[in-house]
Each structure stands twice: as structure tokens, then as C-alpha cells.
Amino acid sequence: MAAPCSAQSPIPEALNSRDLQTLVDLLEFATATYADRPAYTSLGRCLSYRELDQLSAAFACYLQQETDLQPGDRIAIQLPNIIQYPIVLFGALRAGLVVVNTNPLYTADEMLHQFKDSGAVALVILKSMAYQVEGIFSQTHLRHLVLTQVGDLHGFLKRTLINGAVKYLKHMQPAYDLPQAVELRDCLNRHCGSQPSPVTLQHQDMAVLQYTGGTTGVAKGAVLNHANLLANILQVQKALESAANHWPDTVMSPLPLYHIYAFTCSQLVLLQGGHNVLIPNPRDLSSLLKVLGQHQVTSFLGLNTLFVGLCNQPEFAGLDFSRLVLTISGGMALTHKAAQQWQAITGCQIVEGYGLSEASPVVSLNPPDAPRIGSIGKALPYTEWHLLGHDGQPVSSGDAGMLCIKGPQVMSGYWQQPQATEDAFTADGFLITGDIGRCDEDGYLHLLDRAKDLIIVSGFNVYPSEVEDVVASHPDVLECAVVGMPDETCGEVVRLCVVSKNPALDAAALTKWCRAKLAAYKVPKQVDFFDDLPKTPVGKVLRRALRAT
Structure with a gap:
């Protein structure tokens, strides 16, 4: 499909009725429109849209007034799914910084590689991980270090209990010596009620440096600009038009926000005025089941291993799924058995999609009103794809070929890796995904596997x-x-x-x-x-x- 865009932005005009150009525009629209609604909940702490606006503004003020950081500098965020994450994310973006999403489970060596490769000069990290930073800090470009604890944004009593349990009962906060570090809570308190100086951002400015999962080798940084991410949010919104209109009311995504799948979906929920229920440790199924029991979830985002794990928990079948209208699967192939088990228990079909970090990430999605198990669906609006054979030519109808894609959500390239960037695209500008697919007569794509597998x-x-x-x-x-x-x-x-x-x-x-x-x-x-x-x-x-x- 052709993609008519305005002269100012590569985002198709038909998708962008509000003329949003950056993720900061999205935040400003959402917080102004849905101020009193819940935006994020984690560990029982609910953050409203109004609070998200105020606290992210406070963090942006700290960055502008107490550091030497300039627009375009990279800031690494190494946090689990706690409400500090969106506050820091949007605060950094409002200050014009580039976010480097970092896995909070990384070892010191993995952290060192990503910090050095990205050139990150600031880091926000849990105190539980601070001891890892101590040993590598001098080998990086880091100048600013902000620490937080899991319970920092709860009330006094709960904050004391949560943080105390982490440090003294679970012994999850090893000692560290980082005199240059500051406390996120103090930074926010000092600038509460202040507004940051406006930063002029363009749609082509880099917003996120998203490192690939590294399942096939050393992770590379995909350069995603504001237009890439915003376009993908709007594309998915359009693709979900046939879903029930209250799908965003309460969305549970037991996937880490540092991963591009959950990252982009959470922004889509904000655009719709929805409520993101965050799970700090998705692998703790007992805790996940407890939180599921506390919310009448309208949408659930997951992947095959999570669906299998939940369906094999006896308590799962006893939960109330009466309001669940949308379940989305991505990240890996969905098996027929997992899809059937999930539908049998919840009464909700799984809608499978497909994406990759280099595409912000979503490329295709099954229509919610006509999903086909075993298919990754149809291309998102304004997304083109080719299936190419070993000779680089399109394969015959129904045959398998290398999936190559083009669209406004596709990255500009890999960070400081011109050869890898050149190798990732065809001569006519299609991203080579490395995945093998086959298209059926109705336009549904069936992903067969990774070419390397x-x-x-x-x-x-x-x-x-x-x-x-x-x-x-x-x-x-x-x-x-x-x-x-x-x-x-x-x-x-x-x-x-x-x-x-x-x-x-x-x-x-x-x-x-x-x-x-x-x-x-x-x-x-x-x-x-x-x-x-x-x-x-x-x-x-x-x-x-x-x-x-």
C-alpha cells in the first residue's frame, strides 16, 4: 500500500488525525485528555495521567537544571516494570534525551557493552543493581547516576515495608560505593510542580536506541526515531479498529517495558486513555495470578511460553475473564495447543502478530474479528512486504521466501554500524527480517521460521x-x-x-x-x-x- 505523508512527517496523514509528531506530543495529548484516569499500576500503586505529567515534568526539570545533559545525549533506563519507568522515560524525552532501554537482569559485562556502545552518559537503575555499576562505571561514558528502590513512589508506610523487605529480608540489595549517585525520589521532590523548558523536537530525531534481543549474537542498537515509534502506535491502533471499543480499559502486559513489544503497546494504551497494569516479575506466576485476580482485565498481551505457563496453573481457570475481549500474542510463534487452551479457559481468542525491534516493532497483526491460528496476520496499514528467494527475486504465490518489509515504522539503521545497516536492507530499501514466510491466497502471512534456524x-x-x-x-x-x-x-x-x-x-x-x-x-x-x-x-x-x- 502506498503511504501518502505530509511534507513535514513520514507518518501517513490518514492515521494521524491529531497531527502528533513525537512521543512527547502523545504524552501531552494523553495527559490533557485523560488527566484523572489511571495510567499505570504496579505493586498496588496507581499512577494517574495527571501524576504522570507532573512527575515526568519534575524529572525533566532535574535533567535540565541539575545536569549538563543536552538534547540528543543518551540516557540508559535499567528498571523493571515499576511506575518509575514511565516517569523517567517521558521525563527524559521531554528533556530531549535519547532513551537506551536496558535489561535489568544484565550482568556487569552485558551492561558495559551496551553502555559503551550506546555512549550513554546517564543511567537510571535500581539500587539492587547498583553494585554491578560500581565495577564498570570508570570504563563507561557515564557521568550521571540516578538510583531508585522498588517502593520509592508508594506512601511512607508501604514504601518502608517494600524497600525494607527487598534490602533486609530478601537480601536483594548488595552493598555499593557510588558517591556520585543521586536518589530519584529526591530529584522528583525538589522539582515537584515545576515545568521544564520546552525542547524543540522533530519527528526524525532519535527517541530510542533499542538493542536487539541478542538471541542470534551480539546485540545491536536499532535507531528508532519519534516518527518510527509514533507511526507504529498509530498503525496498530488502526489495525485494532475491529476490536471491542473497551479493549484498552485495563491492559495487562506481563512483559518487560525495556522490550520493544511491551514498550510500544504501553504507548498505544496511553493514546487510548487506557490503564496499564504492570508486572515487575512476569516469571513469578503465583504473583501474576494474584494480580490478575485483583483486576478485571480487558486486554492481555503475552507470548506462547507465558500462555502455556498460565494455562497449566490450576488457579488460572478460576479467575474472572468476563471482561477480557482482546488477547495479543507476539515475540515468538504461537502453537495451536496454547491458543486452544487459552480460548477454552478464558473464552477469548488469541490474536497473533509479528514484529522485530528494527520495526518499532509491529509489522503484521491478525484482524481481531477474523484471526487465523498459525498465521501472523496481515500487514499493518502502510506496510509493504516481499517474499524473496535465494536469488533475491520474489517467489511464486504460495511459496516460502525471505520476508522483507518497508514502512514508516522501520528503523533508519543500526547505531554506528554502517556495514550492518547496509547488509540489513535490499537495494530498494526493504528491511531483510531474517524470517521465512509464506503468504496465503487471502493475504495472511504464515511465518515458517528464522532463516538461521x-x-x-x-x-x-x-x-x-x-x-x-x-x-x-x-x-x-x-x-x-x-x-x-x-x-x-x-x-x-x-x-x-x-x-x-x-x-x-x-x-x-x-x-x-x-x-x-x-x-x-x-x-x-x-x-x-x-x-x-x-x-x-x-x-x-x-x-x-x-x-x-
């Missing part, structure tokens, strides 16, 4: 996700992953890695199950059982780690 058995292509979908349908399988294994005769063979719910399940039973449903060359030749599969902090299975075992 493709297994070639005696010249035949085996897509891991196809085998995983079959294995996952076995009643005794909790989760699984498929990787290639070198073989002298066939070049590669299929290796299956399984987490079972039944200790009696063996390799022979799974092989028999696969033989009944798959061509012979796709049947696993080796089956290994695991207590848990290695995953990224977001929950994606790390096939790279499995290949090394």
Missing part, C-alpha cells in the same frame, strides 16, 4: 516451528524446541528438546507421535528431556543455547 535434512527444508507445533500438541508435553544437529549422512537431522509433564513420557512415544503427523525427514532423530528450556528474559527459547548442549 532452518534445518536442511538431505536437501529438504525443515522449519523448527512446524515440528514444535506438532510436538506441543502431545498431551504430556509442557514445552519444546527443535534445533538442527550435524549428521554425516544427511547433513543435518532434527533434534527435539522437551519439557514433559509426565515422567513416564519417553523418546519412543514422541517419535511415534511425530511419525503419524510429519514427513519422515522431519521426524526428530534425537530426543532430549530438560527440566527447563533456556530462555531470554522476555521468554523466547534460546535455540542457540540448546545447540551448544
Whole structure:
């Protein structure tokens, strides 16, 4: 689809009725329009849109008046899903800074790589992680360090209890020596009620330096400008028009805000005046179930491993899902079994989408009123895609090919990596996703797998996700992953890695199950059982780690 845009912005005019140009414009619209509504809730602390405006303004004032930071400087945010995150995010953007989203579970070495690569000169981090900074601070460009504790924005009693439990009962705050650090709470209190000096931002200005997940190698920084992110928010809003109109009322996204999936979706919820319910530790399913029981959730954002985990908790089926009208899946392939279990328990179909950090991230989404399980849906408005063969030419209709995309949400390139940027695009400007797909006659795209994960058995292509979908349908399988294994005769063979719910399940039973449903060359030749599969902090299975075992 062609993308007519104004001379001032690459955002299609048909999507942008409010003429928003930056994420700061989005914040100002949302806080003015929905001032008294709840914006974010975490650990029982609800932040209204009015408070979000006031506290983010206070943080912007601190940055402008107490530091030497200038528009365009990079600030790393290394926080879990607590309400300090949106305050710091929008405060930084209002001061014209570029946000570097950083995983709060990173090791010191991982932090050092990202801080040095991004050139970050400021960092906001939990006190629980401060000891890691102490050892690397002198090796980075960091000049400003802001610390916060989980309960800092709660009332006095609850703040004291939460922070005390973290430090003294759970022993999650190792000692550190960082005399240059300041307290976020103090920064906000000093500037409460103040307004920052206006900063002139353009749509093409970099807003976020989003590092790729690193599941296939060293993470690279995708340069996402304000227009990229805002366009994607507006594209998804348009794609969800057929959803029930109260889908944003109470949205639970047990995914980290430092990840682009949850990051962009949370901004979409703000645009709609909705309520983001944040989960600080999505892997703690018991706590997640407790919070689910406290809210009448209208929308739920997740990924396959999370759906499987929740559906296998006995308490999950007893929750009230009467208001749940939208469930979105992304981040990894959705299996038929997970989709069926979720719908059987909640009464809500899962709408699967697809994206990547380099596209802000959403590329496609199933229509909420006509989702197809096994498909990643249709291209978002004003998004084009090609499926290319090994020769770089479009494949025939119905055939598999490399998915390449173009649209206003696609990054300008990788941070300070011109060769990697050149390699990431086709000659006519399409981003090469590295994913293999097939388009059906109705325009729904079916993602087959990552090109790097493709297994070639005696010249035949085996897509891991196809085998995983079959294995996952076995009643005794909790989760699984498929990787290639070198073989002298066939070049590669299929290796299956399984987490079972039944200790009696063996390799022979799974092989028999696969033989009944798959061509012979796709049947696993080796089956290994695991207590848990290695995953990224977001929950994606790390096939790279499995290949090394």
C-alpha cells in the first residue's frame, strides 16, 4: 500500500488525525485528555495521567537544571516494570534525551557493552543493581547516576515495608560505593510542580536506541526515531479498529517495558486513555495470578511460553475473564495447543502478530474479528512486504521466501554500524527480517521460521516451528524446541528438546507421535528431556543455547 505523508512527517496523514509528531506530543495529548484516569499500576500503586505529567515534568526539570545533559545525549533506563519507568522515560524525552532501554537482569559485562556502545552518559537503575555499576562505571561514558528502590513512589508506610523487605529480608540489595549517585525520589521532590523548558523536537530525531534481543549474537542498537515509534502506535491502533471499543480499559502486559513489544503497546494504551497494569516479575506466576485476580482485565498481551505457563496453573481457570475481549500474542510463534487452551479457559481468542525491534516493532497483526491460528496476520496499514528467494527475486504465490518489509515504522539503521545497516536492507530499501514466510491466497502471512534456524535434512527444508507445533500438541508435553544437529549422512537431522509433564513420557512415544503427523525427514532423530528450556528474559527459547548442549 502506498503511504501518502505530509511534507513535514513520514507518518501517513490518514492515521494521524491529531497531527502528533513525537512521543512527547502523545504524552501531552494523553495527559490533557485523560488527566484523572489511571495510567499505570504496579505493586498496588496507581499512577494517574495527571501524576504522570507532573512527575515526568519534575524529572525533566532535574535533567535540565541539575545536569549538563543536552538534547540528543543518551540516557540508559535499567528498571523493571515499576511506575518509575514511565516517569523517567517521558521525563527524559521531554528533556530531549535519547532513551537506551536496558535489561535489568544484565550482568556487569552485558551492561558495559551496551553502555559503551550506546555512549550513554546517564543511567537510571535500581539500587539492587547498583553494585554491578560500581565495577564498570570508570570504563563507561557515564557521568550521571540516578538510583531508585522498588517502593520509592508508594506512601511512607508501604514504601518502608517494600524497600525494607527487598534490602533486609530478601537480601536483594548488595552493598555499593557510588558517591556520585543521586536518589530519584529526591530529584522528583525538589522539582515537584515545576515545568521544564520546552525542547524543540522533530519527528526524525532519535527517541530510542533499542538493542536487539541478542538471541542470534551480539546485540545491536536499532535507531528508532519519534516518527518510527509514533507511526507504529498509530498503525496498530488502526489495525485494532475491529476490536471491542473497551479493549484498552485495563491492559495487562506481563512483559518487560525495556522490550520493544511491551514498550510500544504501553504507548498505544496511553493514546487510548487506557490503564496499564504492570508486572515487575512476569516469571513469578503465583504473583501474576494474584494480580490478575485483583483486576478485571480487558486486554492481555503475552507470548506462547507465558500462555502455556498460565494455562497449566490450576488457579488460572478460576479467575474472572468476563471482561477480557482482546488477547495479543507476539515475540515468538504461537502453537495451536496454547491458543486452544487459552480460548477454552478464558473464552477469548488469541490474536497473533509479528514484529522485530528494527520495526518499532509491529509489522503484521491478525484482524481481531477474523484471526487465523498459525498465521501472523496481515500487514499493518502502510506496510509493504516481499517474499524473496535465494536469488533475491520474489517467489511464486504460495511459496516460502525471505520476508522483507518497508514502512514508516522501520528503523533508519543500526547505531554506528554502517556495514550492518547496509547488509540489513535490499537495494530498494526493504528491511531483510531474517524470517521465512509464506503468504496465503487471502493475504495472511504464515511465518515458517528464522532463516538461521532452518534445518536442511538431505536437501529438504525443515522449519523448527512446524515440528514444535506438532510436538506441543502431545498431551504430556509442557514445552519444546527443535534445533538442527550435524549428521554425516544427511547433513543435518532434527533434534527435539522437551519439557514433559509426565515422567513416564519417553523418546519412543514422541517419535511415534511425530511419525503419524510429519514427513519422515522431519521426524526428530534425537530426543532430549530438560527440566527447563533456556530462555531470554522476555521468554523466547534460546535455540542457540540448546545447540551448544
